[in-house]
Amino acid sequence: MKEEQHSLLLSSSSCFSPPEGVRLSYGTAGFRADAALLQSTVYRVGILAALRSLKMESSVIGIMITASHNKVTDNGVKIADPSGGMLSRDWEPFADALANAPTPQHLLQLITEFVEKESIPLDGVRPATILLGRDTRPSGESLLEAAKQGVSSILGVVAIDMGIVTTPQLHWMVRARNMGMKAYELDYFEQLSSSFRCLIDLIPSKGRMSEGDLKVVVDGANGVGGEKLELLKKMLDNLFVEVRNSGRDGVLNEGVGADFVQKEKVAPHGFGSQDIGLRCASLDGDADRLVYFCVPSSKGCSDIELVDGDKILSLFAIFIKEQLSTLSKERGENMGSNYQARLGVVQTAYANGASTDFLKKLELEVIFTPTGVKHLHEKAAEFDIGIYFEANGHGTILFSESFLCWLEARHKELSSVSTGSEQETAALRLLAASKLINQAVGDALSGLLLVEAILQHKGWSIRRWSELYQDLPSRQVKVKVVDRTAVVTANAETIVVRPPGIQEAINIETAKYPQGRSFIRPSGTEDVIRVYAEASTQEAADSLANSVAKLVDQFLGSGSF
Ligand code: G16
Numbered sequence: 001m002k003e004e005q006h007s008l009l010l011s012s013s014s015c016f017s018p019p020e021g022v023r024l025s026y027g028t029a030g031f032r033a034d035a036a037l038l039q040s041t042v043y044r045v046g047i048l049a050a051l052r053s054l055k056m057e058s059s060v061i062g063i064m065i066t067a068s069h070n071k072v073t074d075n076g077v078k079i080a081d082p083s084g085g086m087l088s089r090d091w092e093p094f095a096d097a098l099a100n101a102p103t104p105q106h107l108l109q110l111i112t113e114f115v116e117k118e119s120i121p122l123d124g125v126r127p128a129t130i131l132l133g134r135d136t137r138p139s140g141e142s143l144l145e146a147a148k149q150g151v152s153s154i155l156g157v158v159a160i161d162m163g164i165v166t167t168p169q170l171h172w173m174v175r176a177r178n179m180g181m182k183a184y185e186l187d188y189f190e191q192l193s194s195s196f197r198c199l200i201d202l203i204p205s206k207g208r209m210s211e212g213d214l215k216v217v218v219d220g221a222n223g224v225g226g227e228k229l230e231l232l233k234k235m236l237d238n239l240f241v242e243v244r245n246s247g248r249d250g251v252l253n254e255g256v257g258a259d260f261v262q263k264e265k266v267a268p269h270g271f272g273s274q275d276i277g278l279r280c281a282s283l284d285g286d287a288d289r290l291v292y293f294c295v296p297s298s299k300g301c302s303d304i305e306l307v308d309g310d311k312i313l314s315l316f317a318i319f320i321k322e323q324l325s326t327l328s329k330e331r332g333e334n335m336g337s338n339y340q341a342r343l344g345v346v347q348t349a350y351a352n353g354a355s356t357d358f359l360k361k362l363e364l365e366v367i368f369t370p371t372g373v374k375h376l377h378e379k380a381a382e383f384d385i386g387i388y389f390e391a392n393g394h395g396t397i398l399f400s401e402s403f404l405c406w407l408e409a410r411h412k413e414l415s416s417v418s419t420g421s422e423q424e425t426a427a428l429r430l431l432a433a434s435k436l437i438n439q440a441v442g443d444a445l446s447g448l449l450l451v452e453a454i455l456q457h458k459g460w461s462i463r464r465w466s467e468l469y470q471d472l473p474s475r476q477v478k479v480k481v482v483d484r485t486a487v488v489t490a491n492a493e494t495i496v497v498r499p500p501g502i503q504e505a506i507n508i509e510t511a512k513y514p515q516g517r518s519f520i521r522p523s524g525t526e527d528v529i530r531v532y533a534e535a536s537t538q539e540a541a542d543s544l545a546n547s548v549a550k551l552v553d554q555f556l557g558s559g560s561f
Contacts, residue, residue, distance in 0.1 A: 001112055001122055005155050009047075009111065012153040013104040016040040016146065026087075026095040028372040028524025030078025032067050035139035038075055042143045044098045045077045046130070046150015047111065050157035052091065053128040055120045056082050062174035063151075063159075064167050065134040065143045066286040069259035070525060072252040075139045077147070078167075080131075084175025084440025086374040124155030131177070133162045133170035135224045135286045136247060140164075166224050166287035168443030175440040185228075192446055193235035195436035199453035200238045202429050209456055215240040216452060217280045219268040221257030222250040225287030225444055232445060239452055244270045258284040258291045258393045258444070263476050267295055267304050279455075279462040280304075282393075283444040289393035290444035292451070294462045307466050310347070310355035312451060313389035314468050316397055317345055317364055319454045320385055320433070326426035327410070339406050346379045346388035349493045349519050350476075350532055355391075358469040368492040372524060373442055394442040397450075399434040407431060472515060473538040475545035478528035481556040485522060487529055493521045502555045509547045513540045518548045529556065 018040040024031050031041050045063060053061040062080030070076070079087040079095075087095070094114055101107040115122050130151045134140035144161065151159040162173060162185075169188055176183035218241060220226015226246030233241040245256045245268060253259065256268040261282040267275070268282055275295045282291050292307035324341055344365040347356060351368075359366050365383075369375035373394055380386025380396075384403035389395030399407075411427040418424070436453070438446045455465060481487075488498040496503045496519075510516040510533075518533040529552050533545035 001115065002124070002155070005122060005124070006108065008153050008155065009108055010104050012149055013043070013107050015149070016043040018100065018102065024096075024099045026092045026099070029068065029086075029374075030064075030076050031095075031099060032070060032074060032076035032525050035067075035073060035075035035137065035143065038077065038139075038143055039146045041099045042077045043146040043150040044101075044107070045079065045095070046147040046159070047153060048091070048095055048098055048150075049079050049130045049147075050128065050151045050154035051111070051115065051118075051120055051122075052079065052081070052087070053130060053157060054122065054126065054154070055118055058126045058128040060129050060131060060174050060177040062131045062133065062170050063147050064170045064286075065132070065137075065140050065147065066167055067137065068135075068167065068286045068288065068525070069253055069257060069284045072137060072254070073139075075137050075143055076525075077143070080171045080174040080440070082174065082178045084171040084178075085377055086441070089374065122154070126156065128157045129177075130157060130159045131162050131170060131173055132159050133165040133167075133173075135167070136164055136227070136252065164224055164227075166228055166443070166445065168288050168438050168441050168445070169228070171440035172438055172443070189232050189235055191435055192232065192449055195432045196236060196239075196449045196453055198432040199429060199436065199450075200456060202425055202432070203457050204425075209459060211240075213279075213461065214238060214456070215242065215278065216448070217242045217244065217271070217275060217278055218448070219244055219256055219261070219271065219280065219282040220246040221268075221283050221285050221287075222247040222252045222254070223257070223283070223285035223287065225283035225285075228287065229283075229445060229448075236449075238456070239449075253285045256282070258282045258289040261293055261304070262291050262306060262308055262392050265304060265306050267293070271295065281448055281451075283448075284393070287444040288442050290447045290451075291393040292462060292465075294466070305463075305466055306471075307462060308352070308471075309389040309391045309393040309395055310352050310471075311466065311468060312393065312447065313345060313347070313387055313395060314355060314358055315451060315454055315465060316387050316389075317343075317359060317362060318468075319457070320387065320397065320430070321362060321364070323426040323430050323433075324385075326422050327430070329423060339403075339410070341384040341403055343385045344380070344383040344387070346376045346386060348376065348390050349521075350391040352391060352471045352474060353515070353517060353534060354469045354472050368494075370489075370493045371521065377441070389442075393444070393447075396439070396442045396447065397433065397437045398439060399430075404431075404434060407434075472534045472536070473541040474532065474534040475538075475541045476533075477531045477545050477549050478523070478526070479531060479549050479552045479557060480527070481529050481552065482558060483556070484527060484529055486556055487520060487522045489519075489521050494519050496520060499555050502551060505551050505555075506548055509544060509551065513544050516540070516544055518544050520548060520552055
C-alpha cells in the first residue's frame with residue numbers, strides 16, 4: 001500500500017471510533033442498530049464499498065443508508081453490488097471484521113491483508129464511483145457524510161450523493177449505470193411509467209374496469225415511498241393513486257407501513273371505515289416491500305383482509321404462466337423457435353402453507369430459502385423467469401438475459417408474420433413486465449404498478465384476487481432474549497439445531513394443533529427472536545405462537561414473556 005494511502009486511512013479513521021461494547025454484524029440486510037451507534041460503521045462501509053468497486057474493475061457500487069421497517073431512531077447501511085443486487089455474501093465476513101476493528105491500526109492491518117488476498121488494485125490509477133442514497137430518517141444526513149469520508153479515504157474513488165431515494169431506486173441506479181444506461185430518478189420513473197402504459201395498452205378488451213375501480217389508496221409508511229409515489233403518479237394514465245401517510249405529519253413506520261399491516265393485520269393509521277371495499281396498499285419505510293389490503297364491511301373498521309407477498313407472488317405467477325403458455329401455442333407459422341422457459345418461484349418458511357399448496361397446484365417449481373432477499377434472489381436467478389416473494393411483501397421477478405434475448409428475437413419473428421397476434425402480444429407483455437419490475441431488488445413502486453396492470457388485465461377486484469386461496473390463520477410474535485445468536489437454524493430455518501431440546505419442545509406444542517406449523521429464528525434486523533405459527537383457526541395460531549414464544553423465553557430469555 002502506498003504511503004499516501006496508508007496515511008489517508010490512518011488520519012480519516014481516527015475520526016471514527018467504533019462504539020464500545022457493541023458487536024455489529026452484516027445481517028439480513030446490512031448493518032442495523034440505533035442510529036447513534038453507526039457513525040464508525042457507516043464510515044467503514046464507505047471503505048468497503050470503495051474496495052469492492054476496485055475489486056470489480058471499477059464498476060459502480062451503491063451504499064444505501066436505511067433501516068427500512070425499523071423504528072425511526074434506528075438506522076442502517078447496506079451495499080448494492082454491480083448487478084444492483086445485494087453485496088456478495090463472500091464479503092460479509094470482511095464487512096463484519098471491518099465494522100468491529102477496535103483501533104485505526106487494526107483497521108489498517110485488516111485492509112492491508114484483505115487487499116493483498118483479493119489482489120485489489122489500490123494504486124489510485126483506475127477511478128471508481130460509489131452512489132450514495134438515504135431514506136428520510138433524520139440521522140441519514142450525518143451518516144451519509146460518514147459514508148462519503150469512508151469512500152474518499154481510498155485513493156481514486158469518488159462518492160456521488162443521489163439524495164433521498166427509495167432503496168430499490170438506488171439499487172436500480174447502480175444496475176443501470178453499470179449497463180451504461182442513464183440512471184437518474186427521472187429515468188427510473190420514465191421506465192416504470194412507460195412499461196406500465198405498454199401493459200395497459202395490451203389489455204385485450206379495454207374498459208372492463210370502471211373509473212372507480214382504477215383507484216388505489218396507498219399508505220406511504222410516512223417514509224420516502226409516499227413522496228416518490230406522489231411524483232410517479234403524475235406520469236401515469238389509467239390509474240388513480242391516492243397517497244396517505246406520506247410523512248408530513250406522522251412518524252416513520254409508527255402504526256403505518258407494510259411491516260405493521262402485515263404483522264398486526266390491522267389498518268394503518270389514516271385508514272378505516274371510509275375505505276370499505278377500496279383497494280388499499282401499504283409500502284414500508286424505504287419502499288422495498290408492498291402488501292395490499294381491504295377493509296371489509298363485515299368486520300370492525302380496524303380489521304383488514306390482508307393480501308400479502310404470497311398473494312402478490314401468486315398473481316404474478318398466474319400472469320406470467322398465462323403469457324408463456326400463449327407464447328408456446330403451436331401455430332402454422334411457428335418457426336421452430338419454441339423454447340421451454342423454466343419458470344420457478346421462491347418462498348421462505350413464512351410463506352403461508354395455503355399459498356405453497358396453491359402454487360404447486362399451478363404446477364410450479366417451488367423452492368425455499370432462509371429469510372432475506374439475498375437468499376431468495378440468488379435462487380430465483382437460476383430460472384429463466386424466477387419469481388420470489390417473502391410473505392412480508394419483499395420480492396420481484398427476475399428474467400434471465402438468455403431468456404430475454406430469445407424473447408426479443410421471438411417477438412421480431414412473430415411481428416414479421418403478423419402484428420397483433422395472440423403470441424406476439426404475449427411476448428410484448430412479457431417484455432414490458434421485465435422492464436416494469438425491478439430486476440435489481442424487490443421494489444414496492446414497480447411491484448404496485450405490475451399488480452395494478454395485471455388486475456386491470458384480468459378485470460379482477462381485490463376481493464377476486466384475495467379469493468385465489470384462503471390463507472391458513474397465522475400469527476407472528478417477537479421475543480427479546482439475552483443473546484439471539486444462541487439460536488441456530490437449519491433447513492431454510494424450519495428447524496432449530498441449537499439450543500438443544502427446543503425443537504423437540506416446539507414439535508410437542510405444534511402437534512397439539514390441527515394443521516399446526518411453527519418455527520423460530522433470530523432476526524437479522526432487530527435484536528429479537530421471531531416466532532411464526534399457523535394452524536386451522538386464528539385462536540389456535542395465536543395460542544401456538546404464544547406457547548412457542550414461552551418456550552423461547554424459557555430456553556433463552558429473561559423469563560419476562
Ligand atoms: C429486511 C430483508 C428482508 C427480511 C426482513 C426481515 O427487510 O431485506 O428480506 O424479510 O429484513 O428480516 P428479519 O426477520 O431477519 O429481521 P427490510 O424491508 O427491513 O429491509
